Amino acid sequence: MTAGDPREHDIVLLGATGFxxxxxxxxxxxxxxxxxxxxxxGRNTAKLEAVRDRLAEIDPATAELPLLHADSADPASLADxxxxxxxxxxxxxxxxxxxxxxxxxxxxAGTDYVDLTGEPEFVDRMxxxxxxxxxxxxARIVHxxxxxxxxxxxxxxxxxQQLDASGPVRxxxxxxxxxxxxxxxxxxxxxxxxxxxxxxxAMQERRRVEPRPEGRRVRAVGGKPHRDDVLGYWLxxxxxxxxxxxxxxxxxxxxYGPDFSYxxxxxxxxxxxxxxxxxxxxxxxxxxxxxxxxxxxxxxxxQGEGPDPERRARSWFTVDFVGESGGRTVHTRVSGGDPxxxxxxxxxxxxxxxxxxxxxxxxxxxxxTAQAMGDHLLARLQAAGMRFEVVE
Numbered sequence: 001m002t003a004g005d006p007r008e009h010d011i012v013l014l015g016a017t018g019f020x021x022x023x024x025x026x027x028x029x030x031x032x033x034x035x036x037x038x039x040x041x042g043r044n045t046a047k048l049e050a051v052r053d054r055l056a057e058i059d060p061a062t063a064e065l066p067l068l069h070a071d072s073a074d075p076a077s078l079a080d081x082x083x084x085x086x087x088x089x090x091x092x093x094x095x096x097x098x099x100x101x102x103x104x105x106x107x108x109a110g111t112d113y114v115d116l117t118g119e120p121e122f123v124d125r126m127x128x129x130x131x132x133x134x135x136x137x138x139a140r141i142v143h144x145x146x147x148x149x150x151x152x153x154x155x156x157x158x159x160x161q162q163l164d165a166s167g168p169v170r171x172x173x174x175x176x177x178x179x180x181x182x183x184x185x186x187x188x189x190x191x192x193x194x195x196x197x198x199x200x201x202a203m204q205e206r207r208r209v210e211p212r213p214e215g216r217r218v219r220a221v222g223g224k225p226h227r228d229d230v231l232g233y234w235l236x237x238x239x240x241x242x243x244x245x246x247x248x249x250x251x252x253x254x255x256y257g258p259d260f261s262y263x264x265x266x267x268x269x270x271x272x273x274x275x276x277x278x279x280x281x282x283x284x285x286x287x288x289x290x291x292x293x294x295x296x297x298x299x300x301x302x303q304g305e306g307p308d309p310e311r312r313a314r315s316w317f318t319v320d321f322v323g324e325s326g327g328r329t330v331h332t333r334v335s336g337g338d339p340x341x342x343x344x345x346x347x348x349x350x351x352x353x354x355x356x357x358x359x360x361x362x363x364x365x366x367x368x369t370a371q372a373m374g375d376h377l378l379a380r381l382q383a384a385g386m387r388f389e390v391v392e
Contacts, residue, residue: 008084010356011038014070015091017047019306023345029058039066041081072101082109087356090115096122103130110137112355118148120241124202127366135365140372145351146344149245151319154378155334156246157370158388160256165325168259174267177317177339213251216258220247223263230322233267249370312338331391350380
């Protein structure tokens with residue numbers, strides 16, 4: 001948005017023909033600042049035109065929104081898109097299947113990149129393959145910019161700031177929600193469950209090459225099912241990407257202290273629901289190991305579709321954090337509306353706007369939201385209606 005900017009666009013959105021991508025496009029129409037230069041990209045021009053027509057009903061000015069050709073099977077098209085913009089948003093998953101060519105194009109072009117992935121194997125493999133290139137070109141590759149993992153990553157940062165600790169920090173995050181998960185999230189999770197061995201291999205390979213913070217200790221701790229005396233919930237460890245993202249932020253930022261650990265849980269009010277949740281996760285994990293069962297489950301939760309606005313309006317989420325350091329305990333909470341769709345679209349769009357427009361810390365390579373944007377993104381999300389608060 002500055003005179004003489006060599007990039008034609010500030011933001012390009014890939015995936016607007018899907019459900020979550022469409023919500024992200026609508027969020028940008030309603031909330032992007034005047035003068036933002038943005039465009040839609042995809043394989044099917046007719047579908048992109050239909051999305052643009054729908055957006056023009058919200059704001060007639062978007063009737064002239066540029067449409068770009070981008071196909072994961074055509075690296076040249078992705079290179080052209082990456083070279084044309086400051087930031088690329090992609091909602092096209094599962095990312096392990098479709099994501100790498102775009103990450104490669106952005107890393108090579110020095111273009112910032114944000115996605116919605118919650119796939120640990122994908123994130124680790126992108127670090128191994130493209131982190132060094134992105135560091136060289138100045139690209140910021142920021143994965144997990146939706147419900148995975150912004151409430152947890154920025155919530156942990158917010159909590160650490162309240163502690164202002166100089167000694168060891170023990171932090172736990174507890175998720176509760178009432179909402180429908182997206183079909184894309186389910187497909188990604190099932191794919192990761194079916195690739196447990198490959199996921200461990202990618203994680204181990206990354207650990208061998210990734211630098212560790214000097215003079216500091218940082219770790220994600222699995223934890224065990226138990227009742228939390230501070231929150232009053234039964235806690236069930238969650239097998240998600242979130243604790244790894246939090247730990248990487250802690251490794252990058254000295255504010256997390258000399259000895260930091262994080263545990264991540266789902267919280268329920270009764271033991272019965274905790275047991276049921278554990279059985280459900282175990283059942284899905286087991287089914288993912290059997291190809292016919294996995295294919296059957298995938299047909300039951302299609303991608304690209306989602307609940308209507310009324311149902312989304314009834315959805316909500318909270319993430320409670322309990323931080324302990326030097327005999328002091330702090331309880332904070334991140335909360336918002338529909339986690340799987342509306343809030344995810346908001347978080348993704350605000351992440352892209354933050355990278356494109358704000359004066360963020362100087363970073364490059366594969367970085368987390370806390371590391372790349374920190375307080376700037378926190379302020380954006382608070383202004384957009386997400387709550388970050390200290391609970392008395």
